[in-house]
Amino acid sequence: MDGLARALDKEGIVLALVMGAVVFLSGGAGYLILMLIFFALALFVTGYEHGMKREMGIYEHERGWENVLSNGFLPTLLAFISPMTGPMPFIACVAAVTADKFASEIGVLGGDPLNLATLKPAKPGVSGAVTAMGTVASLAGATAIGFCAMYVFGIDATMGLMVGLAGLAGSLVDSLFGVLEERGIGTKGTTNFICSLTGAIIGYLLLR
Numbered sequence: 090m091d092g093l094a095r096a097l098d099k100e101g102i103v104l105a106l107v108m109g110a111v112v113f114l115s116g117g118a119g120y121l122i123l124m125l126i127f128f129a130l131a132l133f134v135t136g137y138e139h140g141m142k143r144e145m146g147i148y149e150h151e152r153g154w155e156n157v158l159s160n161g162f163l164p165t166l167l168a169f170i171s172p173m174t175g176p177m178p179f180i181a182c183v184a185a186v187t188a189d190k191f192a193s194e195i196g197v198l199g200g201d202p203l204n205l206a207t208l209k210p211a212k213p214g215v216s217g218a219v220t221a222m223g224t225v226a227s228l229a230g231a232t233a234i235g236f237c238a239m240y241v242f243g244i245d246a247t248m249g250l251m252v253g254l255a256g257l258a259g260s261l262v263d264s265l266f267g268v269l270e271e272r273g274i275g276t277k278g279t280t281n282f283i284c285s286l287t288g289a290i291i292g293y294l295l296l297r
Contacts, residue, residue, distance in 0.1 A: 116168035185259025185288025191230030196223020216267030231256020
């Protein structure tokens with residue numbers, strides 16, 4: 090709870106707890122465990138090299154309910170309808186959200202960001218830009234979720250790797266829509282949701 094309080098404001102905490110309850114009551118302990126793993130990983134990468142991020146002016150410490158909603162709404166919904174869809178859309182969705190988190194928090198720490206719209210150098214932290222470090226980190230975060238799902242949901246190693254690739258795809262789609270965000274079309278919340286939706290669609294169509 091202390092970590093939750095440091096990461097979210099009061100409204101964010103309330104919404105996160107409500108979503109956690111829905112996930113647990115709908116999908117069961119495995120679904121909630123995977124969500125908690127995502128939260129723990131998100132806390133870690135957010136705090137990683139926070140001093141450097143603060144100096145760069147891109148450190149985001151306390152998040153609000155909007156961030157919780159954009160990242161958690163679809164996984165919560167997928168847990169709720171999991172009796173009809175199975176667990177893979179949920180797992181791939183969480184992997185995509187994790188991949189995006191790793192890309193945004195670690196990708197700013199090294200390498201030269203490349204704007205996907207212009208293919209020219211961009212400032213660190215700008216939506217629609219990617220780095221090699223961020224892409225590798227994105228795959229690592231998503232694969233971590235796939236690895237954990239092997240134990241929590243009993244999927245095999247091949248499927249765990251596929252979850253990692255699905256998460257990476259979601260993160261890349263997030264970056265593409267980030268180009269529109271920088272042009273005033275959409276918000277960070279909408280790009281986060283599109284990222285999670287991409288993972289869910291891949292999980293439903295390809296990984297079931």
